[in-house]
Amino acid sequence: MQQQERLLKVLVIGDLGVGKTSIIKRYVNQVFSQHYRATIGVDFALKVLSWDNKSVLRLQLWDIAGQERYGNMTRVYYREAVGALVVFDMTRLSTFQAVLKWKGDLDSKVAQSNGKPVPAVLLANKCDQRPNGLCPKLPKLENFSRDYGFVGWFETSAKDNTNIDAAITCLVKNIMSVE
């Protein structure tokens, strides 16, 4: 049987230094670096997934710089995206507070053809730093993610490779069930 190829444009958004680039590097190249170099503008990565016996997915990951929340390019970057990972750093409250700003920016600039929001998964990254985490200060992420229209949420670590695959698989499943 002929396999069908599909290109999926997926956004990775969230504040400065939350670990977006690290999550993508871990997922695509199986590497992690402690060294921080801020993304400028946008970066891209591609992961080819053999999804089921009918389809091969070309996952195009758009790594949007955290700085871009203050710029005016996100409308251009978001165009034709079919899903998003919204990332915060579980050791920094300000990055959690920014989650709804990113989600609002996303939903105001891109939607499915039926007008519904594109699927988005919430990632509480750096869970290897749990002792420095915000757990007591955070609302229950289960309720929070449901209330604000995320299709799922995960505690992740790009450093320890925790739940990165699971989070992206959850997003892709939701994207593939859209049509």
Ligand code: GTP
């Ligand atoms: P911008 O490009 O500025 O928007 O940042 P970013 O979200 O791409 O963050 P980046 O991936 O560059 O990571 C920022 C810093 O956090 C780096 O020093 C990473 O090594 C570190 N980091 C990323 N993910 C993790 C993680 O899961 N655990 C720990 N301990 N550190 C992490």
Ligand code: MG
């Ligand atoms: Mg980056």
